[in-house]
Amino acid sequence: MKITIAPSILAGNHANLEASMDRVIRSGARWLHIDAMDGHFVPHFAFGSQTVRALATGKKNLFFDVHLMLSHPEYFVESFAKEGADLISIHLESKAPLEKTLRHIKQMGKQAGIAINPETSVEKVFPLIDAVDLVLIMGVNPGLCGQKFIENTLEKIEMLRGCHGAVKIEVDGGINLENAKLCIQRGADIVTAGTAFFAAQDPRKFVEQVEYE
Numbered sequence: 001m002k003i004t005i006a007p008s009i010l011a012g013n014h015a016n017l018e019a020s021m022d023r024v025i026r027s028g029a030r031w032l033h034i035d036a037m038d039g040h041f042v043p044h045f046a047f048g049s050q051t052v053r054a055l056a057t058g059k060k061n062l063f064f065d066v067h068l069m070l071s072h073p074e075y076f077v078e079s080f081a082k083e084g085a086d087l088i089s090i091h092l093e094s095k096a097p098l099e100k101t102l103r104h105i106k107q108m109g110k111q112a113g114i115a116i117n118p119e120t121s122v123e124k125v126f127p128l129i130d131a132v133d134l135v136l137i138m139g140v141n142p143g144l145c146g147q148k149f150i151e152n153t154l155e156k157i158e159m160l161r162g163c164h165g166a167v168k169i170e171v172d173g174g175i176n177l178e179n180a181k182l183c184i185q186r187g188a189d190i191v192t193a194g195t196a197f198f199a200a201q202d203p204r205k206f207v208e209q210v211e212y213e
Contacts, residue, residue: 008035024197041093139172177210
């Protein structure tokens with residue numbers, strides 16, 4: 001499978017998200033990662049479905065990868081789906097009825113993902129594998145940009161790939177050029193980069209180095 005980089009707009013310019021998305025488009029990236037935070041599941045607030053709707057006006061061919069860091073994502077998946085999400089990931093650690101919520105996402109014609117925090121064992125997603133298109137493994141504690149990548153994330157990727165070879169694996173948090181390659185070597189298909197992508201002098205080269213090398 002071709003490797004995909006999903007730049008995270010959380011690390012972009014919040015005063016000019018349109019310019020940040022244009023940077024992603026110019027880089028040649030095919031995915032845009034959009035985080036939603038409720039101030040409860042994580043200690044900060046971030047984008048809602050209205051932001052997805054606003055970004056969708058200039059979406060072009062970008063695939064919208066929406067990551068719900070919410071205590072009760074089941075109340076919001078429909079609005080995110082209607083406003084332009086292509087993939088919606090919810091957290092295993094949330095209070096949602098997981099299988100029902102994942103099924104609802106798919107019923108709306110969207111891809112469904114399950115995300116896990118660093119302290120959660122990867123084996124806990126195994127019972128849900130048949131219900132999802134993707135597993136999102138957090139490489140940092142969710143909610144803040146710029147954290148250092150947690151090394152045992154690599155072991156989780158490798159274990160998941162070994163046990164469930166067909167599922168897509170995404171890694172989010174603390175990603176730079178060096179550890180992106182390590183994640184890919186262990187079996188990741190999608191890497192989400194925020195701070196490193198937006199700090200890169202040449203975003204197109206950054207994408208090419210992750211996706212093709």
